Amino acid sequence: MTPVFSHLLHALDVSKTQCARVKRHWMLCVFLLLFSPFLFAGDKEKAVDYYHRGELKKAFVYMEKAARQGDAEAQGALGQLFSRGEGCGQDSGKAAFWFKKAAEQGDITAQYNLGLQYMNGTGVEIDYGQARYWYLKAAAQGSESALFNMGGLYYHGYGVTKNDAEAVRWYLKAAEAGKTSAMTQLGQMYRNGEGVTKNLPQALKWTTKAAEQNEPKAQYNLAMMYYGGEGVEQNYATAKAWFEKAAEQKLDEAQYMLGVIYNRGLGVKQDKHEAVKWFALAAAQGHDKAAYNIATVYYNGKGISKNEAEAFRWMKRAAEMGLPEGEFVLGIFYEDGVGVKKDQAQAVMWYQKAAMQGNAEAKKRLDAPNLK
Known part of the structure; x- marks a missing residue:
């Protein structure tokens, strides 16, 4: 091989090596650009x-x-x-x-x-x-949650003397900072006159503000204000709309009130089936009055097929949740054999439970000659 060709080949080898180095350097640069936020992150x-x-x-x-x-x-x-x-x-x-x-x-x-x-x-x-x-x-x-909890300490008297006025002061700070649960609580305190002079316009203002930000308890409270005409003209349709918003968020109290609205036909066509649907949703969350109302709907059988077995089943649920009225009526069901075989011992037991909670009718039943 001539010296010239030998030199060219050597030069070519150097070029290949340099190219490889350049390529590796370029790939490293790309890698670092892509992954440097992670590689150099703390x-x-x-x-x-x-x-x-x-x-x-x-x-x-x-x-x-x-x-x-x-x-x-x-x-x-x-x-x-x-x-x-x-x-x-x-x-x-x-x-x-x-x-x-x-x-x-x-x-x-x-x-x-x-x-x-x-x-x-x-x-x-x-x-x-x-x-x-x-x-x-x-x-x-500026923690809005801390501001709210300070209000809670004074409202409940945890570690401090209970002071509703001081609670209002903290709830107001939290509400002004944007805490919807504080707006809700503040609205209730204005509504009930706790720590402040009762002021329904202020109650409506704060409750509406929280309700419009999708706070379920505020939506329920606002619905109750329209339902009862507190600070606003009574309007069942508006009440129903707010109950529905809260019920969609699974608030049992709102589900129960929708059951009441359909059961009584308030602002809507009476619909016992729809009432039972909403009562059942509330009862599934432990709402005792909802279970009681389902039992009465099935027992009365108006607008829905009378079903004493279902009436007994739901009344038993209400009683087992500790509702005095449910305990008393369950006693009647056992005594009279409504949806269940007559059982005087069970009747007495449930009357006693209701009487212990102050149910006057249950006390009277326990004095009946046939139960002694």
């Missing part, structure tokens, strides 16, 4: 990334690393992982430990969560003084 950011991917164990590992490095947000987040048992065993005590670490560094969410744990005795002993201390810390930073 432990906390990696934890968040893994959490959103659903890789909870990895999220926990990185969040713990960040927390141990003193990151307040990571400490608070680690507390929540322990609280929920995500990526680790559920441990309320460890949750409280990390919430306190973060809270002491001023983390607003951790301050609220720590207050909540002291309030409920989760992972720590119940301590309303500590709950109030941390709620105040979070409230000072």
